[in-house]
Amino acid sequence: MQLGLVGLGRMGGNMRERLRAAGHEVIGYDNQAELSDVASLAEMAKKLDAPRAVWVMVPAAVTDETITKLAEVLDTGDIIVDGGNSRFSDDAPRAERLNERGIGYVDAGVSGGVWGRQNGYALMVGGAKEHVDRLMPIFEALKPAGEFGFVHAGPVGAGHYAKMVHNGVEYGLMHAYAEGYELLAKSELVTDVPGVFKSWREGTVVRSWLLDLLDRALDEDPKLAELSPYTEDTGEGRWTVDEAVRLAVPMNVIAAALFARFASRQDDSPAMKAVAALRQQFGGHAVRKR
Template sequence: MQLGLVGLGRMGGNMRERLRAAGHEVVGYDRNADRSDVTSLAELAEKLDGPRAVWVMVPAGVTDTTIDAVAEVLSDGDIIIDGGNSRFSDDAPRAERLDTRGIGYLDVGVSGGVWGKENGYALMVGGAQEHVDRLMPIFEALKPAGEHGFVHAGPVGAGHYAKMVHNGIEYGLMHAYAEGYELLTKSELVTNVPGVFKSWREGTVVQSWLLDLLDRALDEDPDLSDLSGYTEDTGEGRWTVDEAIRLAVPLNVIAASLFARFTSRQEDSPAMKAVAALRQQFGGHAVHKR
């Protein structure tokens, strides 16, 4: 099957290679000419037979402008797929805008990171069944081997919604491992922290791919001394918490893990300064001066 692919960064470039290895014809476009197969979106469209399908894999900040630019070179009966980390609420307006041109739209939450080329990508798809059916050869090539790793989650927006919740859960899981790591490092008894994590990889209920990756990181840097604790967030954790507030769902773990990332960016927390000052004022507790 033919596919146009716009955005050939770490994820998009690896997806192109995985699809080609499965026998699909992929025409890729990227603003970086060294990565691109064509010089323009117009040339990309010309190289695809109709009805065409173009997968957009760009950062969230430029998704709408990119989709609008792709739509300009497509025609009635074509489909655009957004596989980036878009907010789910942006999907319905995009689909409506494209529908006036006769262009279909699918939103796909993609998980797999830099390992997806080898292991496959978990795909969460939103959109009309007819569009999903048409793109199934592509989805089958991208997903991991076996029965799992793909879901048609619902109508337009459902794919990115599912990926948003996935990322919120990921925040919580990562932070639980991180807290356990810190506690082990502070223990007077445990002298082989990397070995403890390695032992958990088989036969325990906490085994997971994230645990495997933490073990790998500890193999490379046993006390993580080469890293700063400063941790960014992509926005998906925030969107998950926003939805929890809207729907009155208590996301205690996910919310706490998001706020912990904010704390990591403060060299000297103003809030904790205020707590220290209050403890001194009402209880005469000692404070640490700078």
């Protein structure tokens, strides 16, 4: 199958190579000329046979702009897939605008990171059945081998919604491992913290790919001494908590993991100063002065 692919960064570039290895023809465009197969979106469209399918893999901040420009060079019957981390609420209005031009739209949540080329990508897609069915050869090539790793989650928006929740769960899992690491590292008894994490990788109920990656990080830097605690968030965790508030779903772990990332960015926390001051006032507890 032919596919246009817009955005050839860490994810998009690896997706192009995985698809080509599976026998698909991929014509990629990126604004960095050294990564691109063509010089423009218009040239990419000309090289694709109608009806075309084009996958957009760019940051959420420029997705709308990119899709608007792309629609100008596509025709009735073509399909656009947004595989970036767009907010799910953007999908339905986007699909309506494209539908006015006769262009189909599918939203795809994509998980797998930089390891996807080798291991495959978990795909959560939303859209009309006829559009999803038409793209199945591409989905089959991108997903891991076997029965797992793909879901047609529902109508337009469902794919990005599922990926949003996936990323919220990821926040919670990562933070649980992180808290376990800190407690082990401060223990007077445990002398081989990296070894403990290695022992968890087989036979335990907490084994996972994230655990494998933490073990890898500890192999490279056993005390994580080279890293800053500053941790960014890309939006999905916030959107997940927003939805929890809207639907009155108690989401204690994911919300706490998100707020912990905010705390990581404070060199000097005003909130914790207030906590220390209150403890001193009501209980006479000692405080540390600068």
